[in-house]
Amino acid sequence: MKSSSLAAAAVAVALLLSVCVNGFDDQVSATKPLVKTVKGKKLCDKGWECKGWSQYCCNLTITDFFQTYQFEELFSNRNAPVAHAVGFWDFQSFILAAALFEPLGFGTTGGKLMQMKELAAFLGHVGSKTSCGYGVATGGPLAWGLCYNREMSPMQSYCDDFYKYTYPCSPGAEYYGRGALPIYWNYNYGAAGEALKVDLLNHPEYIEQNATLAFQAAIWRWMTPIKKSQPSAHEAFVGTWKPTKNDTLSKRFPGFGTTMNVLYGDQVCGQGDIDAMNNIVSHYQYYLDLMGVGREEAGPHEVLTCAEQLAFNPTTQASS
Incomplete structure (x- = not known):
């Protein structure tokens, strides 16, 4: 971008x-x-x-x-x-x-x-x-969407010292979930802040104080690949992303399902029709109906969900 x-x-x-x-x-x-x-x-x-x-x-x-x-x-x-x-x-x-x-x-x-x-x-x-x-x-x-703008009872400050040379945690700052697509961890606040030209690393609280900024951070995440070799959620949805042979073998196809893979990986994908995934799908279908498009436009199960997809970025035992 x-x-x-x-x-x-x-x-x-x-x-x-x-x-x-x-x-x-x-x-x-x-x-x-x-x-x-x-x-x-x-x-x-x-x-x-x-x-x-x-x-x-x-x-x-x-x-x-x-x-x-x-x-x-x-x-x-x-x-x-x-x-x-x-x-x-x-x-x-x-x-x-x-x-x-x-x-x-x-x-x-x-x-x-x-x-x-x-x-x-x-x-x-x-x-x-x-x-x-x-x-x-x-x-x-x-x-009941947009009921929250922040994590209500964070269990930790979400500071990862692995990034202390690129996105060092600011003293007293807490990097718990905030925003429309909640941001967690110092490195995500740092990356979003760089893109939006706002000092979110030192002031993560800005996200819960300014709704426009909170939406900007969410749209930036939607439009920006997690890794350069991978699609953004936007590219995966609108079809400008062309799957590789490995993507096809991993059952990753352009559509809504792959946006969940981009944003959440194996937190919701590759585990069958679990509640966490179905909840996101249900919101999408509900909004299609309310906007007059109709949920029938959402596509077949393999495009709409990521139930059988392998994650772009699998979590490891160490990081989890």
């Missing part, structure tokens, strides 16, 4: 903050794209939401097909009295965060159907990882 692209988009997002205090939906619908052709390739710039002359900005952008009321439907109980992050998460914070990555293809790759499916997939992960829903909860267990 090019830091220059992120920096340019960050400037656009900063400018938008000055005009989006009121009338957010009016602002997002008023932008007209600029278009030019470079070496036979059509490039577009849509201003604040898709800034920086990108082929992806010539497609629909997220606010073209995803509105405030849909966000409210997907996360209908996030501000319920029993939720743990009341007042933190909102549609505007998500859109401002997404604007940084739309020129790179987040929610802007392919046609409208693929774009909506990717958004449902990403938010499906977010919903499952921040949910406080349970079987008899009001609205059902899938209606």
